[in-house]
Each structure stands twice: as structure tokens, then as C-alpha cells.
Amino acid sequence: MINLQELRTRARDLLTKGEVRAVVGYRRGSRGMAAEPVVITRPEEAAQLVWDPSCVHNLALYLVEDRKLLKHRRQTPDKPIAIVAKGCDARAIVVLLQENYFKREEVYILGVSCEETGVFSDQKLMRRFGVNSQALTDARFDGTDYVVTSAEGEQRCAAREVMAERCLECRQPFPKVNDVVLGEEKARTLEAPFAALGRFEQTANTQVARWDFWKRQFDRCIRCFACRSVCPMCYCEECIVDSITFTVAPDTTAEEKANRVRWIQRSATGSENIGYHMTRALHLAGRCIDCGECERVCPVHIPLRLLNTKLERDAREKFGYEPGASIEVASLVSSFRDDDPNDFIR
């Protein structure tokens, strides 16, 4: 486990010395131990920071929000922004850096290693203890088990019973790209990568069965766009699935407004929902780093990880590509290799 005091000291020092303009991290929420994201700008606020298995959010999203706000205000930051980043958050930051969304020197990565644990799944907590993280007052990992405290008192269970699925399958719990990192890089073998996907493919093992499965999933999508809003990779100003995001600038002509391409209608009907989710999955190919946030925030529980990890696995198997592994390499869909498995181009 990492030393929380050290995290707070690091954050405070960064703000005291004026090295960063803000720190994005987690603090205790209003109910139970459940953490919530926070942006602190004053040194004394550093005492609010927490780091525990309820820190589920991918904070890289707030770097994107910060960029959008700066752009709106026409500001150029003079200092970097610091961010508490676990393995998956750091991978997301790598993809954003790879896509030049901001520069490396504009972000200070305060890495925290998940070591051999991960974050909770509220659904799994409910299943195991009948409460979610908002009803817990404490949780710690003792090396093999989770020890959680609630109104029922102290209870124990194996880590995998309450850990989020993506953490069980995590390829890189250690934030490789960082400015400072707390905790150690530890090998872990809870579950093989893509294990959940493999189980799904064994159950739904025909094309027809899979189509039935996905039709059922997408049919209940209410198009709240929570998955898009929570995704740090969905930072396009204009999203083709949703005409209300069309940007209008002073030089936008009436004809341009009238002629906007509406590939997908906004109505939450079957075909439009499929169009939305398939487009999103393809736009995330080689970019999704499996933080699992889309699936976590879905109010109707669509298993979006299955879709995203399928593309991730294809990219790994066919092209040896790992999203979020390196800032320097070209993105999956924009690069071509001479040993490409397809021979249609030489």
C-alpha cells in the first residue's frame, strides 16, 4: 500500500512551491468512504486527498475538461497541472499525449501504483456484502484479503470477489509514465487479460448468439451519453452521433448549418443505438486503455468493456499494438507496418 501521507505532502509541496497550478485527485465523498474527484489549488487542501480502493474514477478526464476550459477562456497555462494517476489513468494520459492533446511538460503525473490491488466494483460489493462503498467506513488490503468496515462491523473477503473486473485483468497497474510515483511495481496474476471477453465468447459462441446478445444490450440504451461524457478519449468538439454538439463559429454559414451530416439520429431506437455504440467502439480502437469507466457509469448496465476489449485484443494480436504503452509510436489506425498481416498492399 502506498503511504497516503506522502501523497498529501507531495501535493502540498507542489502547490506551495508554485510548481503546478492545481492538483487533480480524490477526496472523501459525502457518503461513506466512497471517494470523489477533486481539483485543489491551495496547499492546505492537500490534506483532503485520499487514495483507497474506492478511487474508481479515471481522472485523466479532468485534464481534458481543463483543456476545454482553457480553450474557451483563450488562456495559455504558465504552469502544469498535477494529476494523481493510477495505472489506467496514466495510460489514458499517454494516449492523450500521443495525440498531442497537450504537451508532456503541461502535466505533472503524480503516479500511484495499484500494486496487487485495484479498485472496487460497487456491484460486486453489493453482491458480497449487501452494501456499496457509500455504506463502508473503511477498506484496506492486508496482502491477501480485503478488510472492509461497515455498520455490520469488520468483514473480510478475497480481493477478487469485490475488485472491478478490469482491475483483475489489468495489464499495467503501475503508471509507467510519471513524474513521481508512489508504491512499487508489483507483478500480479489475478486473471489473464481479456478473461471476461473470453468467457463471453465461449457462452455466445455463434455469430447469431452474439448479435442477439448485443441487440438486447443496445435496445435498452437510453442514449444518455454518460459513456461518452466520462471517456477521456471522447474529446471531439463535434460528435457525429449527436447534432447538439455541432459547433457554430462566427464564420459558420447558414448553408453549412443546414448541410451538417447526420450519420446517426439522436433518437434512442435500435438501429441508431447500434450505430452510436459501434462508431464509438471503432473510434476507440487503439485508443481505449480499458479504464472501464463507460461500463461503470452506464445506468442500464450495458457491458461496454466487452466491445472495447475485443478491439484492444484484436489490435494486440494482429498488430502487436498496446494502447497507452508509448507516447512516441504512431497511433494504431494511422500507422502501417511492412509486416502487416494483410497482403493487399505492398
Added chain:
Amino acid sequence: MTKKRTGVFVCHCGSNIAATVDVAAVAAAMAGEESVVCARDYVYMCSDPGQNSVIQAIKDNQLDSVVVSCCSPNLHEKTFRENAKAAGLNDFTCEIANIREQCSWVHKDRAKATAKAIRISLSAVKRVSRNLALEPIGIGVTRRVLVVGGGIAGIQASLDLANSGFEVVLVEKNATIGGHMIQLSETFPTLDCSQCILSPKMVEITRHPKITLMTSSEVQEVTGYVGNFRAKILKKATYVDPDKCKICDDCAKVCPVVVPNQYDLGISARRAIYIPFAQAIPASYTLDESSCLGLNPVVCGKCKDVCEAGAIDYDMQSRTVTEEIGAIVVATGFDLYSQDHLGEYGHLENAVDGLQFERMCSASGPTKGKVLRPSDHKEPKDVVFIQCVGSRDPARHCSYCSKICCMYTAKHARLYKHHVPDGRAYVFYIDIRSGGKGYEEFVQRTMEDDETLYLRGRVSKIYEDNGKIRVYGNDTLSGQNVEIEADMVVLALAMQPSAGTAEIAKTLKIGRDKDGFLQEAHPKLRPVESVTAGIFLAGAAQGPKDIPETVSQASAAAAKVVTLLSQPRLIRSPTVARVRSRLCTGCEMCVDACPYDAIHLENGKAVVNDVLCEGCGTCSATCVRAAIEVKNATPLQIQEMIGAVLSL
């Protein structure tokens, strides 16, 4: 948007389209579209009356856009755009609906094909309604040419171009030009001496004021575009100054290193410092770095000590030269299929390949023109020639016919009989392919005048036995099994692209075919052009061919270059990519994806170089933000075309 006035012209293409598609129904369906004010069909729209009717209809109906439903735009897009222009419209307000290759030729059901032709035509109507009037982009031209490869193809192309008044840079990887042709003894079908007909051309290369010859050099990088390429060429150190070298041979006499001479395909040996052959161009010795004891006077230094001319310089460095050129001719030639692939044929001491046999027969060769078998240097009395070794064997080797082997085997058999009149020559063949002026007569003379025994069939077994080679086969004409006790076997190995072909194709961004030969732009109509504008192909790098064909293709490539570089300005298509700056986040995915290096970032936004852009649309497909699109093929146009095709 003001209402469009589109005309649709549906072509019968004789019966090519009309047999499968109800062209009148297509025209009628188009006439019912809101934006279409005129729709008609005609038997040959590309004929003179057809074209005139298009021009007249544009004028009569005050059309502002034109759709021609006919063959592929590769064929007649230009024709009908010219018609639109002649009638006063912008060229780019004319689009082609391909209802032949993409419809009538691939379908049988008339009703369904007609329905499809209607949808294809409708999608073109939708597209053209949003086409912008564009002006072609004009660019300047560098009137210099790079020729890659100094074999007969490269030599011929260089001379033709230089004689047309263009400056030529001829780059050859080896120490001398001449290629494989200079290794040959005599050439079919006239049996004139190969060296005697090629060496005058080689001399002309060095003497020509317009030609810069760079031997021991390789093209490393080519950037730019048609008319304006920039090539980086690595000139490797040869450690001998060709201007000072007197070719006195003193250095080779003292050199202690002996290695196989690759010019004689290992039949003879040479020193580390050597001249490939007497007529080598440039006429100079060259020091082979890989076999020299170390370019270090402390270790050896004998050659430098004896060189009175002071031509040897161990400190000579490789250097990179940059050349500005307007066009490139690629003539990188062939290699023989490696004997290593051949299993039991491959490692017989007395089985030689065609080029080794040529060296033996050559008057200037290692045996001074005597046919001697490698193991004991005795004159072979029974020689078996085997054709199609590695060719026409899709299961194990190359599926293609190497084209020249029938002829050179006939030539080899004759040369052998001329050198060893009492010897016996046998040829195993599958078919004899002797198409070409004087070729069939040549083969007949080999059989009749020179008494060569032709056996139709493949060799079934071959092995060394007591100093002889036993060759088993079947003569399929007589149905007899054949067994020959041969002194020597000559293998007519397949031709394959030379070792560096893949590399140069990658450097130049030109395609290769399934066998690895350089891909021509069109197999029939553009046989000497590569798929990349401004780069032309000559010789065996494009496919197996003999000397007359190679020379023809080299001259053809030169003529194409002259055509290109004679234009005052080159016209580039204006249907290039355009960045929607507001949406661009500067992720650089398009920069990485662009095959033409046409996109770069400026102030964090993508910018397209209109001249480099080929309008391929890869950037548009890559951009997840839809921030880049190709003019006249915008997402809106594509969406409306899809809508038309799906009848939405």
C-alpha cells in the same frame, strides 16, 4: 441552395451495358429526379456524335452539372470533363456513374442490374449536386532524370534521355555498369557477341556530357512528387580514385587476399582490389572493403605501396549526394532464382546455372571460351540442359514463366555444340516458347543443324554417380523413360526480381506484384509507368523479358519521361484534402497516415500541401474528428450517395 440543373447521359456501350441494363429505364428514372432537367441514353456516348450531344444538351438546357452513366471513370472521366468544359462548365461539375464494370459486367439478372444502375446513377447525381467548381493546380518541373540501375535497361533509358537533351543521373549499385548483359557470351537469335554490342553504349555513358554516372551508389531516400523529386544517393567509398587509376594491375598482383569473383559467378577468383572486367565502366580498380585485410597500412598496405599513380586512398569516405530531379526510371533488373531452393539439383558440383555457362562460353571468361566442367576442368561430352528450373511450378517455386529460358537454352546448346562438335546436347523442356522475330527458326536450327536432342518432359531424378551425373526423365512424346549419363548439367533457372527490388520499391513508394516484380500502372495501357506519378519502369525489374524487349521498354520509359518533362507546367488534380481547422485537435494521426507526406502541423493544426496530396482520402478515414475531408468527396456527399444507393 439554388436548384441544380443536372443532365444525366446513359451510355449503352454497344451491348456491353445495354445487354444487361435497361438503359432507357435508367434515363427515365433519372429524369424523374428533382434536380435532373435532362436525361437521355445513347449507343456510344464516347463517340464523336455522343460527345457532341452532351455538349449540345448542356448548352440547350443551361445545365450546371453533368452525370455520365457509363464505364469506369479511369477510362472516360477525362473525355466527358472536357465536354463539360467545352460547353462552358467547370470540369469538376461532371461525374461518372460506373454502370459497366460495377454493374452490367458483373450481373446477369436484367431487372436487378437495371435497379442497381439506377441507384448508382442516382448516387452520382447526389454527389455532383454538391461538387465545387475547382481549378487545376499547376506546378513547375525539374528537367533532370534519375535512372536507377545500370544494366542494359538503365543504359538505354539514360542514353535516350540524354540525347533528348535532359540531364541524367545514372545510379548503379555495383562497381561497374553493364548488368547481366555484359556477363553474357553471345545473344539470341543472332549469336552476336554481347560484350561487343553493349560496351560501345557503356563508353557512350561515360563520354556523354549530359550523364552523371554514380557507380557503387544506392538511392537511400526519395521525397517530393512528380516533376519535383529530391533523391538522396549514398556514394560508397571505393578507396580508388577512378581519375588517377591507370588500370595497370600492379595492385592486384600484390594483394594477398583471394576471393571468388562474383562477376564470373564464382568460377574464377579475384583479389580484394580488382577490376570486375577489362571493359568495366568506370575504368578503374576498386577495393572491396569486405574482403580487404582492413584498409590499414599497418596490417597490409601493399596495394597502396605499389600504386605509382597514387590512386589508392584508404581514408576515402562514403558520402551522400542530394539530386533534384523531375522523373525517375527504375531499371533494377533481375537475379537468377537461387540454387539453394532447388533441393537435389542445387548442390551438384557439375550442375551450373545459365549465367555460369555464359561465362564459360565467353571469350573473355574464366575458361577463355572453353566449356569445361567445374569438378575436373575436362571437356564434357554429354551435357543435359534442363528448362523451367524454378519456373512454372506454383506448388514449390515460381508460378510464372521466366520467358527467356527456352531461347537461351537453345542458344546454350548451340554454343556448346560449336565449342565441342563431338559432344552430345540434350534439352529437357515442358513447352518451347519461341515467340519473337527469328526465335522459332533459331530453335529449329538448334535441333536440326546442331543436332540437339529435345526431350519433352521434366527430369524426375538426378544424382551424382561415379564422376557422372545420372539424369532420369520421361520423354512424353515417345512415352519412353530416359536415362542419361551426363558429364555436366546446365540449369535454366527462373528469373526473379533483383535482391534490392523490395527495398527500392519501398523507398520510391511504388508497388510490387504478387511475384515481387515492380507493378505497372496498367498491364496493357500503361505498361512502363509505375503506380506513382513520375516514376517509370524499365527492364526485367517489371517482369521477365529478353534484351530486345528490355531495350524497347527502356526507350518507351524514356519517351514517357520526355513527354512528362517537356510540359511547361504539370497539372495536378485539385480534388485534394481540406482541413476543417475548427475541428482539428492536432493529434497528427493524418500526418502519420498520409502515404504522400502531404500533411504537416502548423500552430497545432493540420495543413495539407495541395501539390503533394493525391486525394486518396486516407486522412479522412483516419480522422476520428471528421476534421479533414477530400474536396468533392466530402462526408456530406458520401452520406447522400450512401442514402441514394440504399434508397433511403
